[in-house]
Amino acid sequence: MALIDKIASISNLLEAWEKVSGKKSYAGYDGITGSGFSKNLQFNLETLSYELTHNLYQPYCPKPSRKDKRISMLTIRDRLVCYAILNELEGILSPNLSRHSYAYQKEKSTFSALDRAKNSIFNLSLTHYFKSDFTHFFDSIDHFQLLAQIDSHIKCLSTQELLKKIIQINVVADGQLISKTQGLIWGNPLSPLLSNLYMINVDQNLGDYFPLYIRYSDDILIGLGKPITPSELNFINDQLKSMKLSLNKKKTAMGSFADGVPYLGSDLKTRVEDDRKRLASLYINPSIEDKDLSKYLNSEVDYILVTFYKQHHGLEAIMDSDFEWDGIDLEKMKSVATGEGPLIKKLGYMSDIFVYSGRYDFAEEVNKFIKLVENMKGLSEPDIEICQSIHKLFFQEQKNYFLGTYTNGQREYKIVNKVMHFEDLRLLISKQGSVAIRLLKTTNDSSIFVLDIDIEKKVLLEFDGYEKVIEGLLRQALTYALSIQAILKSYNISAYIEFSGYKGYHVWIFLTKEMSPTLFWEHIRPLFLNIYKPKGVQVEYLPKMLYEDQELIKVPYSYHEVTKLQATFITSEGISVTDHLFIDEICRNDIETINGVELSFEKSIIPIEEYLVENPCQLSDFPDYITELFNQCKLMKRIVDKAFIHNYLNHFERNAILYTFGHCGQIGKRFVHFVISQCLNYNSTITENYLQKLQSFPVSCAKLKLRFSDLYGECSCDFSSYPLFYPSPVIFAFRKNNIVVTKPDYIQHDIQVQQTIALYETSQISELADQLVALTKSKNKIEKEIRICVVKLEDLFEKNNINEYETDIGKLIRVENEWLFKLKLNS
Incomplete structure (x- = not known):
């Protein structure tokens, strides 16, 4: 498949639409907002797809933002196309970008740039730096050179032409429409990727020339083993000049790393000889790679643990120094350096070391963190009654248990093949131990089930160090857990939420x-499918199916191996439970209650059949093509089931019913009323209004999959025998009745082409009219300036009594009322 076809595919455009619709949508010059575009989404996407594949697409002129004139607002359709291009180009271009470039790339960040800088400074013994940024980077990018890079990396001619249209689009400046030969649009999703592509050669050349070269967007850092020379500065300027870029003199600095240099929010320094500063540097500013725990950042407590955790070389650096360490306990240093021991004790040791080494400011910061950690502890001492309650709840039938450890950046659980006694549990909790059990028995059955709700690891990495972001995600994870608990309660199923002590929550069902x-x-999971799951949050259902595949789960009120925070049951307000009576009163659910959930779902089919039997006059209203669609499409069946069981459908579910059964003739529309009337907030007038405004085409499987991704894993529909139709549930009904059911006709050449051409020609007329007005204004302004210039020249020639004058470019001659130039010709 050609690249342009991948870009223009409906599935890719839908993915791009999700990115556009997920952001604030302001109208561009076409006046269409996101909500306006979504009203005819299917048609708009198919129109765009046709325009892209037939080279008919023409982007609108971007609209300057009122808040920031540098940023331009694209139309919704143009932004959608840019995201569609970006979806495909990132995978093609990213592997070819320079390793020295760190901005706007998924696997790179400011942290990885700083990590590289710190490691290079130390490993390459770099002593001096040169730091600057580019003057008006995005605005200076030359179109000709950028398009040459595009042509060399992208072989699809149609995609090349598409990118050329987007890059060379006319812009509005001072109320006039002008064409530009340089500059990328601020606000275009493609601009960051294209800027990195533009810099490939310069990045490579500077990276090969200097021991350290890092570029983060327009910020560059160069590291050397000596002060930078004039010839090296000339080399930098020549490289940038070749790409029509220049250094920002106000932002240019050079000097010694020993004095420190601010870069990307960090202060880079060499390893100084002063042992006290060296010690502080080792512990306060470890590199990202040194922080083995960095990917587990969660709360401020985790951040403390990570920041002060060091590998063996930290201890070696202390031992090898010449400073007199007689006044400090080397065992304390060892504890800090290797990450062994409880967090509070380790932080106390760190404070002692800083006090002894004269770094009182750092010691003060550590002491603040110690207070913070102490305030965040669930229980300061093991509560005997809570230990008894936990022991009774989890260990009465357990023949073994597992002890969690964290060493050298690795979490491990070691099996203890004996029964857990109460005193053993109390002792482990008093030592902030981590205790886990295996939920599944050797019979592959279990009486305890858990939903493990966590923040995704990739999100933790992406927001490394952004505690407020992580805290926000934790709140969303808690809201999700509370929603699950509430749904279960509506089915008389008791569930209990526990804070895991790290990056999420557990929902326990006994x-x-x-x-x-x-x-x-199978009984329980369908209950959660209509609960909104926040992005960045993942759910695991435990136990799994086989004993051999089982993951362990830490029991409440033991401690997390990494954070040393205590895991506790929490109330609906998110407050830790410290009363043993809460645990003693935990309710175990009857299996009959669980099986009853399935009976509730089975009723979703029965009410329809019973309704038809009890109301025979309406039996003819639901012929075979309606029941065929209902029975064959699992998603439609689930939604109709929900209407009868819960008497509620959300907006997307109502639309799904509307744009499937609503395209099955008048009887299908009656069925829509019949289903939605089961909902408590049903309004026949509103439902009928929606039916009257029904779009021309039924909903596609692609759109349904996008809206109901959690349910679509079960879909196995095969519409290959209808190659001229786009996949849609209405095909089931069409098989039974091809007269009243709307065809999901994907092609419709004549209508589609006519509508597309009409749209294209209309947009051309509008754009050309704008361009004509702008050019006319420009012409009038220039003619006025020429007249003013002529009057001034006339006056000067009269005063000096001359009719000709020698200028740098030639001789200016006045002949009656005309002005002539006799230009100089170079030999």
Whole structure:
């Protein structure tokens, strides 16, 4: 498949639409907002797809932002196309970008740039730096050179032409429409990627020339083993000049790393000889790679733990120094350097070391963190009654347990093949130990089930150090857990939420008897499918199906191996439970209650059949093509089931019913009323208004998959026998009745081409009219300036009594009322 076809595919355009619709949508010059575009989304996407594949697409002129004139607002359709291009180009171009470039790339960040800088300074013994940024970077990018780079990396001619249209689009400046030969649009999603592509050769040349070269967008840092020379400065300027770029003199600095240099929010320094500063540098500013725990950043406590954790070389650096360490306990240093021991004790040691080495400011910061950690502890001492309650809840039938450890950046659980006694549990909790159990029995059954709700690891990495972001995600994860608890409660199923002590929550469900995980989750999981799951949050259902595949789960009120925070049950307000009575009163659910959930779902089919039997006059209203669609499409069946069971459908679910059954003739529209009337907030007038405004085409499977991704894993529909139709549930009904059911006709050449050409020609007329007005204004302004210039020249020639004058470019001659130039010709 050609690259342009991938870009223009409906699935890719839908993915791009999700990115556009997920952001604030302001109208561009076409006046269409995001909500306006979404009203005819299917048609708009198909129109765009046709325009892109037939080279008919023409972007609108970007609209300057009122808040920031440097930023331009693209139309919704143009922004969508740019994201569609970006979806495909990132995978093609990213591997070819320079390793010295760190901005606007998924696998890179300011942290990785700083990590590289710090490692290079130390490993290459770099002593001096040169730092600057580019003057008006985005605005200076030359179109000709950028298009040459595009042509060399992208072989699809149609995609080359598309990018050329987007890059060379006319812009508005001072109320006039002008064409430009340089500059990328601020606000275009493609601009960051294209700027990195533009810099490939310069990045490579400077990276090969200097021991250290890093570029983060327009910020560059060069590291050397000596002060930079004039010839090296000339080399930098020549490289930038070749790309029509220049250094910002106001932002240019050079000097010694020993004095420090601010770069990307960090202060870079060499390893100084002063042992006290050296010690502070080792512990306060470790590199990202040195922080083995960095990917587990969660709360401020985690940040403390990571920041002060060091590898073996930290200890070696202390031991090898010439400073007199007699006044400090080397065991304390060892504890800090290797990350061993409880967090509070380790931080106390760190404070002692800084006090002894004269770094009182750092010691003060550590002491603040110690107070913070102490305030965040769930229980300062093990509560005997809570330990008894936890022991009774989890260990009565356990023949073994697992102890968690964290060493050398690795979490491990070691099995203890003996029964856990109460005193053993109390001792482990008093030592901030981590205790885990295996939920599944050797019979592959379990009486305890858990939803493990965590922040995704990739999100933790992406927002490394941004505590407020992580805290916000934790709040969203808690809201999600509370929603699950509430849904379960509506089915008379008791569930209990526990803060895991790290990056999420556990929802515990206890049963009176053991049950197969397969059967349990088949009953329970459908209840959660309509709950909004926040982005960046993942859910794991435990236990899994086989004993051999089991992951362990830490029991509440033991401590997390990494953070040393205590995991506790929490109330609906998110407050840690410290009363043992809460644990003693935990309710175990009957298996009959769990099985009853399935019966509730089975009723979703029965009410329709019973309704038809009890109301025979309406039996003819639902012929075979309606029931065929209902029975064959699992998603439609689930949604109709929900209407009958819960008497509620959300907006997207109502639309799904509307744009499937609503395209099955008048009887199908009656069925829409019939289903939605089961909802408590049903309004026949509003439903009928929606039916009257029904779009021309039924909903596609692609759009349904986008809206109901959690449910679509079960879809196995095969519409290959209808190659001229786009996949849609209405095909099931069309098989039974091809007269009243709307065809999901994907092609419709004549109508589609006519509508597309009409749209294209209309947009051309509008754009050309704007261009004509702008050019006319420009012409009038220039003619006025010429007249003023002529009057001034006339006056000067009269005063000096001359009719000709020698200028740098030639002789200016006045002949009656005309002005002539006799230009100089170079020999």
